[in-house]
Every structure is written in C-alpha cells, then in structure tokens.
Amino acid sequence: MSTVDILFYPLSAFAIVSATMVLISKNPIHSVLWLILVFFAISGHYILLNAQFLAIVNIIVYAGAIMVLFLFVIMLMNIKKDAEPQKQLLVKLTGVIAGGSLLTLLIAVVKQTAQIQNKQVLLKEGTIGLIHPLGKALFSDYVIPFEISSVLFLSAMVGAVIIGKK
Amino acid sequence: MTILAFDWGLVIEKLILIAVVVFGSLGIALYTTFGERKVAAILQDRPGPNRAGPFGLLQPLADGIKLIMKEEIIPTAANKWLFILGPALAMTASLMTCAVIPWGSDIELFGRKIALQIADINIGILYVFAVVSMGVYGIMIGGWASNNKFSLMSSLRAASQAISYELAMGLALIALLMTTESLSLKTIVEQQVQGNWWNIVYQPLGFLLFFIAALAECNRTPFDLPEAENELNFGYHQEYSSMKLGFYLFAEYINMIMSSAIMASMYFGGYDLPFFDESTVAPNIAAMIGVGTLLIKIVLFIFLFMWIRWTIPRFRYDQLMNLGWKTMIPLALFNLLITGALILANL
Numbered sequence: 001m002s003t004v005d006i007l008f009y010p011l012s013a014f015a016i017v018s019a020t021m022v023l024i025s026k027n028p029i030h031s032v033l034w035l036i037l038v039f040f041a042i043s044g045h046y047i048l049l050n051a052q053f054l055a056i057v058n059i060i061v062y063a064g065a066i067m068v069l070f071l072f073v074i075m076l077m078n079i080k081k082d083a084e085p086q087k088q089l090l091v092k093l094t095g096v097i098a099g100g101s102l103l104t105l106l107i108a109v110v111k112q113t114a115q116i117q118n119k120q121v122l123l124k125e126g127t128i129g130l131i132h133p134l135g136k137a138l139f140s141d142y143v144i145p146f147e148i149s150s151v152l153f154l155s156a157m158v159g160a161v162i163i164g165k166k
Numbered sequence: 167m168t169i170l171a172f173d174w175g176l177v178i179e180k181l182i183l184i185a186v187v188v189f190g191s192l193g194i195a196l197y198t199t200f201g202e203r204k205v206a207a208i209l210q211d212r213p214g215p216n217r218a219g220p221f222g223l224l225q226p227l228a229d230g231i232k233l234i235m236k237e238e239i240i241p242t243a244a245n246k247w248l249f250i251l252g253p254a255l256a257m258t259a260s261l262m263t264c265a266v267i268p269w270g271s272d273i274e275l276f277g278r279k280i281a282l283q284i285a286d287i288n289i290g291i292l293y294v295f296a297v298v299s300m301g302v303y304g305i306m307i308g309g310w311a312s313n314n315k316f317s318l319m320s321s322l323r324a325a326s327q328a329i330s331y332e333l334a335m336g337l338a339l340i341a342l343l344m345t346t347e348s349l350s351l352k353t354i355v356e357q358q359v360q361g362n363w364w365n366i367v368y369q370p371l372g373f374l375l376f377f378i379a380a381l382a383e384c385n386r387t388p389f390d391l392p393e394a395e396n397e398l399n400f401g402y403h404q405e406y407s408s409m410k411l412g413f414y415l416f417a418e419y420i421n422m423i424m425s426s427a428i429m430a431s432m433y434f435g436g437y438d439l440p441f442f443d444e445s446t447v448a449p450n451i452a453a454m455i456g457v458g459t460l461l462i463k464i465v466l467f468i469f470l471f472m473w474i475r476w477t478i479p480r481f482r483y484d485q486l487m488n489l490g491w492k493t494m495i496p497l498a499l500f501n502l503l504i505t506g507a508l509i510l511a512n513l
C-alpha cells in the first residue's frame with residue numbers, strides 16, 4: 001500500500017458515508033452540511049490526482065458559494081422536519097428502481113468505453129491540473145467552448161437580475 | 167515498514183512548524199485583544215486596562231480565565247450539535263489560513279533546508295479564498311442554531327456581507343495576479359524581495375479595495391453590522407456564553423492577523439526588509455530578520471484596523487451594500503482593465 005492508497009480509501013468511505021447522510025438526514029440543514037462534507041471529500045480526491053485548481057475551485061464554488069445559498073433558502077423558509085411531505089411506499093420503490101437502473105447503466109457505459117480501458121490514473125505527478133497548463137489549454141485549444149460558456153453565465157446573470165426585479 | 171516509506175524528517179519539521187504558527191497566532195491574538203483595548207484607551211484619552219500585572223500586561227490571561235470559568239449555557243430550543251459546531255468552525259477556518267503564508271526565507275538546521283511556510287502550493291491565494299468562504303459557515307450555523315430571531319438576522323447579514331465583499335476582493339486580487347503571473351504566495355514575496363519595488367507601487371487602487379474588503383471580511387468597523395448592538399442586541403453570538411463566545415471573539419482577531427499577514431505578503435513585500443541586502447548576512451540570520459520584519463508589518467496593519475475602528479462610525483446596511491456592489495466592484499473592474507491595458511502596452 002502506498003500513501004495514495006492510504007488516503008484514497010478513507011476519503012472514499014468518507015465521501016460515501018456523507019453522501020448517504022445527505023439522503024437520510026431528516027433535518028434539511030443537516031443534509032446541506034453533509035453535502036458540504038461530500039464536496040470536501042471530492043476535493044480530496046482531486047488533490048490525490050494533483051488537480052489542485054479543480055480541488056480548490058470545487059470548494060470555492062460549490063462548498064463556499066452555492067451551499068451558502070442553499071443554507072440561506074432553508075433557513076429563511078424555515079423548513080421543519082415534520083413539514084417534509086411523506087411519499088407513498090410505491091412512489092419510493094419506483095424511485096429506487098429507476099435510480100438503480102440509471103446507476104447500472106452508467107457503470108456499464110463507463111466500463112465499456114474504449115478510451116478509458118486499460119488506462120492508468122496519473123497520480124501525484126500529473127501537471128495538467130495545475131494552473132499554467134490548465135490556463136493554456138482553456139485559452140488555446142478550448143477557447144470557443146470556454147467563451148460560449150461564459151456567454152451562458154452572462155445570460156444566467158441577466159436572467160437572475162430580471163427575475164429579482166419583479 | 168514499507169507502507170510509510172516517506173521522509174519522516176519532513177513530517178516532523180512540518181508538525182513543528184504548524185504548532186509554532188498556530189500557537190504563535192493564538193498568542194498574538196491574545197495580545198491583540200489587549201492591544202485593542204489599549205489603543206481604544208489612547209484614542210479616547212483614558213488609561214485603559216492597567217490593573218493585572220505590570221502595565222496591565224496580564225489582562226488577556228485574566229480575560230481568558232474569566233471566559234473559561236463562566237457557566238456554559240446551551241439554550242433549550244437550540245440545535246445542540248450545530249450550536250457547538252458554529253464557534254468550532256469559525257475558529258478552524260480562521261486558523262487554516264496560516265498554512266500558505268510564507269513567514270520568512272529558508273533556514274538551514276541540522277543539515278536540512280527548512281522553508282518557513284507550511285505549504286507552498288500552486289494555488290496559494292485561491293486556498294485563502296476557499297478558507298475565507300468557509301468562515302461564513304461558522305457564523306451562519308451559530309446564528310441559526312441559536313434559535314433566536316436577532317441571531318438569525320445577524321448571521322444572514324454577516325453572510326451576505328461576506329459574499330458581497332469577497333467578489334470585490336477577488337477582482338482586486340486578479341489585477342495583482344496579472345502582474346505577478348503566479349498564485350503562490352512564496353513566489354509573489356520572492357519577486358518583491360528580488361525586484362526593486364513592492365507590489366503596492368503597481369497596484370495602489372487594488373490594495374485600497376483589498377483593504378476595504380478585508381475590513382468587511384473580518385467584520386471590523388465600519389462594517390461590523392453583524393454585531394450592531396443597538397439593532398440586534400449582540401448579533402450572531404448573542405446566545406453564546408463562556409468559551410464558545412470567546413472562540414467567536416477570538417476568531418475575529420485571528421482573522422485580522424491573517425488578513426494583515428496576507429496584505430503584507432502580497433502588497434508590502436512580506437518578509438522583505440527595505441534597503442537591506444539579505445545576502446550579506448548568514449541565511450539563518452536573514453530568515454530571522456525576515457520573520458521580524460513580517461511581524462512588524464502585521465502589527466502595523468493591526469494598528470491600522472484598530473485606529474479605524476475607534477475613529478469611524480458604522481455604516482447603515484444599505485450603505486454597506488451600495489458601497490460593495492456599486493462602488494467597489496466597478497472600481498475593481500476598472501483597475502482590472504487598466505492593469506490589463508498596461509500589461510498589453512508592456513509598461
């Protein structure tokens with residue numbers, strides 16, 4: 001076992017336990033806090049791949065900004081655990097079957113993809129996740145998708161402002 | 167033991183460094199509370215705390231003992247776990263920042279070259295941002311878990327203030343990063359040590375914006391709306407007593423120290439002593455001089471924070487939001503444009 005293994009398994013266990021806790025927590029505030037822990041665990045995985053930029057942006061954007069908004073909404077709406085609507089057993093069962101089928105399908109697709117078969121994960125020494133290579137790639141090879149997504153963000157911002165003014 | 171075949175010297179070295187930095191910051195924070203009361207006293211022309219020990223120097227210890235000895239009260243209607251988690255998070259988040267601050271140049275000890283920085287990571291400044299955005303949770307969770315209207319309103323104020331000023335702070339920083347072309351704090355400081363000028367010369371407007379945003383992020387006057395006593399009783403930590411309250415108050419002082427250290431490192435040369443050539447003395451002595459210089463810069467910034475607190479009254483909430491969104495962000499964008507244009511023109 002290498003250091004990476006020693007870090008990988010606890011991190012994965014941490015991510016899965018936190019993700020389960022998001023689902024089974026009765027209190028929505030607790031769910032949000034567990035979700036923040038999931039993001040931290042995933043950032044830990046990014047750091048194992050030496051994707052430092054992705055790891056820190058994941059924390060800044062998801063754990064730092066989006067989850068604060070979630071907390072805002074839940075705190076202000078004052079959602080209580082008894083106010084949560086209880087679904088019927090049949091509906092729950094359908095959900096489990098549908099979700100399980102999707103999971104199986106996704107795993108099957110990923111396993112059969114020719115591009116990632118017999119490929120090793122680049123641990124620790126990969127430099128693609130550092131800032132300079134990433135910036136070069138984004139502003140040379142992928143400049144058009146990058147600009148288009150920024151236009152998308154701009155339109156989302158304009159939309160939010162317009163909705164907020166009503 | 168092939169499992170853990172890594173450099174144990176490095177681990178021990180980093181552990182010692184972490185212990186020194188964390189306890190050092192705690193110690194400085196302790197005396198910052200004393201300094202705050204003394205500065206307030208001087209500005210208001212009164213003696214200030216002078217009873218415990220010579221010149222009142224033992225006052226922080228007396229305050230600490232008092233806080234620990236007080237009865238710990240958790241309100242019945244509060245969410246117990248989150249009530250405890252709040253101050254713990256606030257404290258952790260403010261201490262975590264110290265991981266990327268370079269305290270001095272490398273020293274040599276027992277044949278090892280030791281960097282006086284816990285982690286020199288590729289994304290240095292972004293790490294600081296991530297930790298700063300985590301700091302909001304301590305306040306939000308504490309305010310909500312108290313189950314008190316005033317606490318909740320205050321924590322919402324604190325959170326929206328922090329989010330608004332984080333934007334201006336980030337934009338001010340991007341302009342600096344465009345000139346330094348690196349996010350690593352160590353590299354930024356080294357550039358200033360080797361170059362002739364500190365970054366403040368290139369980014370005066372950026373520094374001003376960053377400083378104002380730092381005031382807001384630390385919840386310091388004139389942006390101490392979350393603690394506005396006359397509107398919200400005491401703010402988000404109203405229901406807290408004993409050392410939990412102490413943690414919240416303490417976290418504010420540690421935030422102040424950390425943001426002073428960051429401003430000193432990014433705009434004022436970090437551990438660079440001006441008009442002094444470090445290569446003329448032994449590396450260890452140069453490093454010690456560097457640490458001393460950085461500490462003096464930090465103390466000066468903290469004094470500036472205090473001076474402002476005891477001089478300027480607090481903003482109204484709408485003024486705070488207007489300043490953040492309608493003045494600071496456009497100015498930061500303007501600064502960004504000017505910097506970009508100057509870099510393009512190769513000036």
